[in-house]
Amino acid sequence: MTKAIPNLLVNGLPAGAIPTDDRGLRYGDGIFETIKVCEGAPEFWRRHLRRLYLGAKSLKIEAPAEATLVKETTSLLRASCDGVLRIRLTRGGGTASYRSKPNLRPTRILELDAFPGYPKNASTQGVRVRLLETRLGQNPALAGIKHMNRLEQVLAAQEITEPEIAEGLMLDREGYLIEGTRTNVFFVSNGSLVTPALTKAGVAGILREIVLEEARRLKHTIEIRPIRPAEAYCAQECFLTNSLIHLWPVQSIENRTYVIGAFTRELARSIKVRAFAERGLPSQ
Numbered sequence: 294m295t296k297a298i299p300n301l302l303v304n305g306l307p308a309g310a311i312p313t314d315d316r317g318l319r320y321g322d323g324i325f326e327t328i329k330v331c332e333g334a335p336e337f338w339r340r341h342l343r344r345l346y347l348g349a350k351s352l353k354i355e356a357p358a359e360a361t362l363v364k365e366t367t368s369l370l371r372a373s374c375d376g377v378l379r380i381r382l383t384r385g386g387g388t389a390s391y392r393s394k395p396n397l398r399p400t401r402i403l404e405l406d407a408f409p410g411y412p413k414n415a416s417t418q419g420v421r422v423r424l425l426e427t428r429l430g431q432n433p434a435l436a437g438i439k440h441m442n443r444l445e446q447v448l449a450a451q452e453i454t455e456p457e458i459a460e461g462l463m464l465d466r467e468g469y470l471i472e473g474t475r476t477n478v479f480f481v482s483n484g485s486l487v488t489p490a491l492t493k494a495g496v497a498g499i500l501r502e503i504v505l506e507e508a509r510r511l512k513h514t515i516e517i518r519p520i521r522p523a524e525a526y527c528a529q530e531c532f533l534t535n536s537l538i539h540l541w542p543v544q545s546i547e548n549r550t551y552v553i554g555a556f557t558r559e560l561a562r563s564i565k566v567r568a569f570a571e572r573g574l575p576s577q
Contacts (some may be wrong), residue, residue: 300405302365315400316393317383321442323400324348328378329537330405333370334573335378337536340499345380348438354384355399362403363574369405377406377537381441411538412459416561419542419553420459422473422533424522425449429465429472429494437497446474460533462546465494469519473533476541477501481530481556485514500534500564507563513556530554532561539564 303309316322326341335341342359349356366378381404385397412420427449445463453461453474460473471489472478477498480487486508491497508515525531531543531551540561542553 300369302369302403304401305361305365311400311402312386314386314389315383316385316387316397317381317400317441319389320391321440321444322352322393323354323381323383323441324352324439325379325381325441326439327536328380329408329568330370330374330376330378331568331572333372333374335366335370336568337499337503337571338574339571340502341380341536344439344497344499345382348440349382351434351438352384352440354382356382357399357401359575362401365401365403366574369403371405374405375408377408379404379406383441409537415459415541416539417542419544419551420533421457421545422460422462422543423453423455423458423547425452425461425463425474427452427463429463431465431467431493433493436493436495437491439496450474459541464522467519468521470522470525471495476533476535476538478543479504479532479534480520480525480528481554482524482528485516486556487516487518487520487528489520490517498534499536500539503564503567504534504540504560507560507567511559511563530557532557534564539568 299307301308303311311318324345326345328341329336346356362380381402383400384393385399387393387397427445429445449461449463460476462473462478463471465471469489472495477488489495505515526549529552531546533541533543542557543551545551
């Protein structure tokens, strides 16, 4: 009888149980990473781990050693597999109180999922997006962190009922454009690459980091600052990024259409090169 290959590990155990008092389940008290797996190898491993550790430090959650995560990830991966590796780290089990007990044992959950069915040709022909009514709260202490409390994004995503709309863009309480429900957003305006500042809200995406690095390498002018929707409508190009899609050009926001220009195409090519170069796990 062939031994089944697990696709879920909880604290290193195949299909291990998650206690009902786990603070990630109760309060969203944790962080997570969503990593693209291509041909059995995770992309941008070092970057994802660095963000995981930064998030754990910010929330004061004890993070596992990288060797532990490498070992458990290796046991989940399959040769030539394309999919999504999800790493979740919670504060652990505790009392029914917002205040946690000291010295809790964190819960780590690793899961290998199938790759989602995204729109065909989205990376070459672009996608349509629209503005959403649900606003992002402002909290500098949590800004940039990929924490497990995603209720704002969940509520916002429910607004997208049109099948032709691939993503929705969210504003903060002051009316500034911040991000998509699952993406970061960039604009090309008068020769400059412009993206929202994430000092009060939003997630600092891995692909956002790479796009900014590549833009600097290519000597492009970069502006990271607050952006109003009216300014976004005046841009010439627009694109979205995250770890799974890499880069999607935007065809339109509402009734405003954009070209898929040279700037967007150049960065898309650069991302492909970087993804291949930064694929795989470190040696154990």
